[in-house]
Amino acid sequence: MKVDILITNGFVVTMEGRGVGMIEDGAVAIKGNRIEAVGSSYDIMREYKAEHVIDAKNKLVMPGFIDAHIHTGLSIIRGVAQDMTNWMQKGIWPFSKHVTTDDYVKGSMVNIIEGIQAGTTTFGDYDGHMTELVQNYIKIGARARVAELVNEIPDNVGDLPVGELYPFHSSIGEEKLARNIALMEKYNGIENGRITSILGPHGPDMMSLELLQEMKGLADKYDTKLHMHVAQGDREIDQIEKRYGKRSIDFLEEQGFLNERLIAVHLTEATDEETERVAKSGANMIYCAGSIGIIDGIVTPMLKFIESGGTACLGSDQAPGNNCNNMINEMKFAAILNKVKRANPAVFNATLALRSATIEAAKVLGIEHEVGSLRPGKKADVILLNLEEPSFTPVITSPVRNIIPNLVYSARGHEVETSIIDGKIVMENRKILTINHKKAVQDAQEAANGIAERAREDILEAESDILTMMREGML
């Protein structure tokens, strides 16, 4: 049978079954934007022919990573808010007040390139201005599951004293909700299904009860999920307690949010009992290891969530306050931080990390029928990594195999050479084929120069830890 792309002779990790589904001398046949067949090289090469054959000898062939929670726009202010207290108020906001939609779009494009270069093929992008940011995914050819970040709070909320209730402006909420609805109505399923949309309430503390309930109704109407920060910090718990007299999880349960429609991001402040309650409700969880480690110095209850029967996965969050967006890095962090949390090296292994960045992430985002593993009929999102890089050397296959541990604990990201998304080669030999990478970097740099200039006074006024470090020659 004739197919479009044949990948042969590789170590194929399908991520099917309970483990990693390794086929040692494996092949993948791709027809159009779908996987036609997966199996041994011998079987596949006997049955399928293609013009485009990729010899994957000494390569790892696997489903692309799914970054379930990322704010790509924010990468335009990468690296301005870490090693500090009050990172949002004093780190992010003095900058973000001065970022234009065009700036966000330019930052987002570099962030997507960064992700693709480390093997991400699906981006769970959750950010403002998404009807604009989504154009980047259309152009570069990556898969995205987008949500507009909907809230009712003004940009200058950072100027409020800590502890004071956020003001809600219904006009802000209406505008943002309109963009989320536009995503659902006009973008969901475009580009041959490569772009899909879900709903993105910013958090239970970020909008009025009315708007929160309206979004819950919309989730039913569109039969979709709610991607939402939940118990993401003591700030949130404080706001909810002041407003409703209870903690976030209790509030969300009372309001009917604890069910399979909810993707609960972070759960930083959730107690064990609350975590268990969310997990048992059928809601899913996303853990952002690097980000919450840097911002809060906390390991969130992902393991407890899984032990309670829940489905959880990984996300890289945002560049100012994780600084990078690299799922290989997130896998390593997730594993080690949980080992340290439990003081037990066996408690979170490489396999769990890898599943959490592929098939489990597909489940959390509600797209496991399309991506997350290599199976005939699924979308053709496939990456190839070079096993002859020092980080993978040597390859040992019997009686134990070291490829998965070295992928999770040793690889850096640049081992990813080829990225096929929706059946199209988006990156080959580490070169992005679909857009001008160099120009994207230059555009983002120019945008950032403007932001830094406009934000100058606010940054100086914020008197943040970062500013002190700058003055002391530490940066």
Added chain:
Amino acid sequence: MKVDILITNGFVVTMEGRGVGMIEDGAVAIKGNRIEAVGSSYDIMREYKAEHVIDAKNKLVMPGFIDAHIHTGLSIIRGVAQDMTNWMQKGIWPFSKHVTTDDYVKGSMVNIIEGIQAGTTTFGDYDGHMTELVQNYIKIGARARVAELVNEIPDNVGDLPVGELYPFHSSIGEEKLARNIALMEKYNGIENGRITSILGPHGPDMMSLELLQEMKGLADKYDTKLHMHVAQGDREIDQIEKRYGKRSIDFLEEQGFLNERLIAVHLTEATDEETERVAKSGANMIYCAGSIGIIDGIVTPMLKFIESGGTACLGSDQAPGNNCNNMINEMKFAAILNKVKRANPAVFNATLALRSATIEAAKVLGIEHEVGSLRPGKKADVILLNLEEPSFTPVITSPVRNIIPNLVYSARGHEVETSIIDGKIVMENRKILTINHKKAVQDAQEAANGIAERAREDILEAESDILTMMREGML
């Protein structure tokens, strides 16, 4: 004045002073194997001329990283011992019994390449067979501060029931000590001073009191340091308690080891009080964040050591059970794991991480007069990183600067493009110039194939967690 290499127009991080010593439009002049001058591009370019000028526009120029504690030979069994209990007995030993000296040499070379590709220029290599491994450094042109791993225990000690006292064989000790002495007598200061040697007792539990005292005497004789694992695990504490009736630190103090000659590696099991005692004695400490995180699920007391007035730095340890050797990765881990340990995001910042991988590491190894910062008269170990990679984009310089946080928290390693060691360009455009990189990888792969075959029975007999995972399709 005529010099050999002129690096101009870069962001020069000198690591001089208390912070990072940034010169925004800086230049470095190199003559022979020494730094001739460092300053603004304007000043340096007016005063110095060179045939070889490297335009470092949009590059970060800095001292090469110092990996203070690495066992390069062990990388020949990278990735065979993680996510498990009894990692040394059941993970490492079934393999390592079958590794030949030639295998170690081949593994070591790939490990050194891996380090150089992530910016390491000085390797604090601490391993067996060092008179052989050191040949790799001579060939590839990296700086090394080597020590032979001296112990008196046989290779099959892993077969002993856990808790039983190790047998000591003086013939083993004599042979290993002879190699360490050979390093001191024949290799210390060779290659124009690029290779230097120190002493490497494996640990207080790994040899007889007589040999330990002999090595202490040799440290005085050669006026050098003792690179030694100290309180590296409950196994060590147990052995020392059974043998001498006290804990490791008490034992070492009693035996006169707590002073500025001691480089105490790990201190995994040291209490706060013990940590403080070691720090105040003038001894130094090395923290291996990734390795001890993976192997033990522990964050060792590096911060407590520094707070007690001690000097501490970072090392990447060994590839089976850290899986990689990348100082950028170690910096990120060290910072985040300590933030999590203290539940405080400000407690370990990017500047401390960077200092711990450069100038502080030079102090710990006793070579701060030669390397660790860019200062006229020091050895010319300089790396250049590309700031136009997505991980560094955008570069913001005023009123706060984001380069150092993005180096520590965002860079992956492949941003390092050029590595100059001892005034010679060892890597250019990411290509190693001094040896055949591809052949080194192939040689290591072939060696590993042989080991896996020879070790087969022992691995099957060990019935390790890894073997179970393999059988269950998790690897």
